Amino acid sequence: MKEKACTQCSRLAPSEICAVCKAPTSPNWVGYVSILDPEKSEVAKKLNIATKGRYALRVR
Numbered sequence: 001m002k003e004k005a006c007t008q009c010s011r012l013a014p015s016e017i018c019a020v021c022k023a024p025t026s027p028n029w030v031g032y033v034s035i036l037d038p039e040k041s042e043v044a045k046k047l048n049i050a051t052k053g054r055y056a057l058r059v060r
Helices: 042-046
Strands: 004-006 029-035 053-059
Touching: 004 029, 004 053, 029 042
Parallel strands: none
Antiparallel strands: 029 053
16 A cells, blocks of 8 residues: 655655544655654754654655
8 A cells, every 4th residue: 555645744644644633645745754853853853843753755
């Protein structure tokens, strides 16, 4: 099954609804980043990500 990305928080998810923010997901996304430690990650700060996980870089 192809992963989908949340249209609101960009978290990658296998379902139609994001488990974190309950927004719908989209199969149209490009690139991803894995955040392991959001408090120390400069990338997480730039992308406004506060929880660890995998996130799409762009969701359409």
